[in-house]
Amino acid sequence: MPADLPKSRAPSIRDVARLAGVSHQTVSRVLNNHPSIRDSTKARVQQVMDDLQYRPNRAARALSRGTSRTIGVLSASSSQYGPASSIAAIQDAAREAGYYVNTANLTSADPATIEAALDHLMLQSVEGIVVIAPQMRVFDVLEQLSVAVPYVTLQSTGSLNEHGLSFDQIAGARAATRHLIDLGHRNIYHLAGPQDWIEAEARMRGFLDEMGAMDVPTTAPILGDWTADFGYYAGRELLRVRDFTAIFSSNDQMALGLMHAIRDAGLDIPGDVSVVGFDDIPEAAHFWPPLTTVRQDFAELGRRCMALLLDDITDGPDQQRSAIIPELIVRGSTGPPAF
Amino acid sequence: MPADLPKSRAPSIRDVARLAGVSHQTVSRVLNNHPSIRDSTKARVQQVMDDLQYRPNRAARALSRGTSRTIGVLSASSSQYGPASSIAAIQDAAREAGYYVNTANLTSADPATIEAALDHLMLQSVEGIVVIAPQMRVFDVLEQLSVAVPYVTLQSTGSLNEHGLSFDQIAGARAATRHLIDLGHRNIYHLAGPQDWIEAEARMRGFLDEMGAMDVPTTAPILGDWTADFGYYAGRELLRVRDFTAIFSSNDQMALGLMHAIRDAGLDIPGDVSVVGFDDIPEAAHFWPPLTTVRQDFAELGRRCMALLLDDITDGPDQQRSAIIPELIVRGSTGPPAF
DNA sequence: CGTTCGAATGTGCACGGTCACAAATGTGGA
DNA sequence: TCCACATTTGTGACCGTGCACATTCGAACG
Structure with missing residues (x-):
């Protein structure tokens, strides 16, 4: 009968120990890179582990540690x-x-x-x-x-x-809003994310902050659900009363849906309406028109x-929690308002 | 000193057993829904487990089992x-x-x-x-x-x-290809996925099969990497020699990039070029134009x-591995070729 | 009232590592 | 030669759970 017939049990450190002629504790030390192990011993144990295709059992380790x-x-x-x-x-x-x-x-x-x-x-x-x-x-x-x-x-x-x-999503949202204001827009809507997402809330606050700081009157943001579908339907509703020239969407997917609705209404982007997104998903550069958005490095x-x-x-030092500043990527979906 | 001070160790079945006045094995039986446990005993043990906020230790369980x-x-x-x-x-x-x-x-x-x-x-x-x-x-x-x-x-x-x-991705790819052929296209390109993805290979085979079955001559597919960026650059290259009226892309993202390139070249979709994707990602319905694609239920x-x-x-019965048939979703990105 | 048998419960060990501590081995100096 | 000390290795217990087996309990039956 061959010696390497499929064992019913996976090899344990004791199996390794026996074959290497050491104690199981020595094997454990090799596994954990304990400093005081003679090189020759270590090598021998390693060899046996390789031969046996030994794998430490995670459950056992977790239990004991x-x-x-x-x-x-x-x-x-x-x-x-x-x-x-x-x-x-x-x-x-x-x-x-x-x-x-x-x-x-x-x-x-x-x-x-x-x-x-x-x-x-x-x-x-x-x-x-x-x-x-x-x-x-x-x-x-x-x-x-x-x-x-x-x-x-x-x-x-x-x-x-x-x-x-x-x-710093607030900064990102402010940058996006500022971009629209700088272009000359004064009637800007915000399509926000679900209100219990902190990101959504922060972007909304950034929008409101910037609008306030620049003394531009605002309307209440619309609360969406992140999906392109919602963006589309929200866009259709909004376009019934065409009292805006720009929309800042809380993510790129909703911005895509918005642009779809705007085109469906026979309007031009950015000629009639400018659109800004948030996230810069890899597809955003290929939307029609390519989407101006805020890049997040997820x-x-x-x-x-x-x-x-x-x-x-590990109770380590309190790492400095410096903020990542998102970057505004200007593409074709934004431009000055038509008068 | 309060009795419920934070214990250094989480409670184990033995702790539960002691408080419930039973053996640890009985607690184990309650945990595993063993049939022969008196209801009253079971209830008592459950009660103690709740009181102690007992959680079975997964590592121990894994080790033992x-x-x-x-x-x-x-x-x-x-x-x-x-x-x-x-x-x-x-x-x-x-x-x-x-x-x-x-x-x-x-x-x-x-x-x-x-x-x-x-x-x-x-x-x-x-x-x-x-x-x-x-x-x-x-x-x-x-x-x-x-x-x-x-x-x-x-x-x-x-x-x-x-x-x-x-x-059945082959069937899906064939349906997409057939759709283009039925519309009257005869010069159709295929933008495939990375060749070591089985999905990519299957979709490519479906394309080639259908083209062969319908006696339409084909050119070698282009191998892409699934990204919209690649679709865009592939489109730009392809458009240098404009000898096709339709492209079947192996996924929606690449199709998006393709459409971007086609528009950049001043061409109309589907007037000049028809595009079909694969996957039906949630955004596909809002692309411009909305993308004809093959729906996969991921x-x-x-x-x-x-x-x-x-x-x-669990060595259970070999479940029947019936194929899911993907569904062709026809939207605005495909139409008859211009002559 | 003893026997039998099934249901309910208990006992002890195994699982595969790690830890604390003990023991063996080697090394250098008085 | 012997001791002090560092390096290397070994011993046995323990982590929390499940399993095999033993035991107790209780009811039914002749």
Whole structure:
């Protein structure tokens, strides 16, 4: 009978130890790069590990160390470009740091669903949580459950609390608004995102701040749901009363829908109406007309978020939370108003 | 000193057992819904678990059971709409089935990177793997490493091997091509995806099959990279020699870039050139003109994929792998050719 | 009233690592 | 030669849960 027949059990450190002629503890030391191991011993153990295709058992390690090296991501609309990019970056950063990532999607935003998703994460004994979701509500649940792990969120300036990652969306929104005002527009609408998303709220505040600072009268923003479909229908409604020359949309998808509606009404962009988006998704440069928008570096955002969380977990120094300043990308969808 | 001061350790089944006046095994039975537990006992134990906010320790459970209840997702371009949607669906389905999901991103497609990502997953003792990536290469690595866990991939008809999930992309591509031919087009180009993506290859084959079946001469497809940017540059190159009246793009993003290039050249869509995409991303209906495309239900795809994998893991019955037939959505980007 | 049998519960160990501590080994100087 | 001390290695317990098996309990039956 061949010696390498498929074992019923995967090899453990004790198997390795036996074959290498050392104690299991020595094998453990090799695994963890303990300093005081003779090179020759280390090499011998490594050799056996290779031969056996040994893999440390994560569950056993987690159990004995009392730490899971796993972080959880709580995410809504994870199929959209922004969140998806951030999640990807978070995963990469986590892997780099030797952490595992587990994602829970929120299909709706009611407290029960949020609680269930959090439960799912906590059951995995995650060491930290990243929230990419309508954070207002999630925060409530997090506070109420007095969750025992650190958490961070991708969040705007004006830190709602200490868990946020600064990202100056207000500045971005002000830049976009200023651009329209500078072009000569005075009747500007804002199509905002869902009001319980902190990003949406920050962009809205940026818009209102800038309008106020420049003494331009404003109307109440429309609250959307991030989708192109909504942008389209909102545009149709708005165009019944054509009392504006520019719209600032809280994301690129809604801006796309808006432009569709505007064209359907026989109007020209930017001749009759200028449109500004937010995010600079990769497709925005190819819209018709190419979309003026505010660039967000989602990947960088995800990376920073992860760094922050890892600091919290390891009780490291409070990393400086400098804000990333988004950049206005001017393309063909904006121009001076027609008179 | 209050009795409920923050314990240094989370409560275990033994803590629960002590307070409930039963053995730890009885607590374990309650946890696992063992049939022969008296209702009164069960209730008492549940009560204590609630009081203590007891959470089973996943690592211990995994260690003891020898099973991790975790599946891995190996994903490339996970920030794109298609993959992202599928991943979200997979996560939901997994959570429903009591499984956890761990995702590893591929930043490039060379064997070393693939191997590293697989390693990362295997280190977590995943019980199965879903591949959403340039599968040709990943397959090689999977086979070569003789990975010990079942794996499935989101894949086209014509099963490359037994691990695939049928999804009739060839039929979808044929429908799109047929649509163009029926409109009267005879000079049709195909902008394909990266050739090591099975989806790209299947769509290309569908295109070539249909062209052959209808006796329309064809030129070699152009190989793209799924991005709108590439579609734009490919379009610019193609338009130097304007010997076609229609293009079938392997996804919607590239189709968007193509339309951008076509408009830049001063041509009309669909008057001068018809364009068909593939995927029906939510934005496609709002492109200018709205894009004729082939609808794929990524969420359904992800769910089926998960069901298939869970069957494999539990050695269940070989589920019938019926193909989902994609649907052609005709919008404004296609029309009869001008003569 | 003893026997039998199924339901309900308890006992002890295994899972595969890590940790604290003990022991062995090597090295240099008095 | 022997001791002090650093380096390297070994021993045994422990993390929290599930499994196999043993035991107790209770009811039914001849």
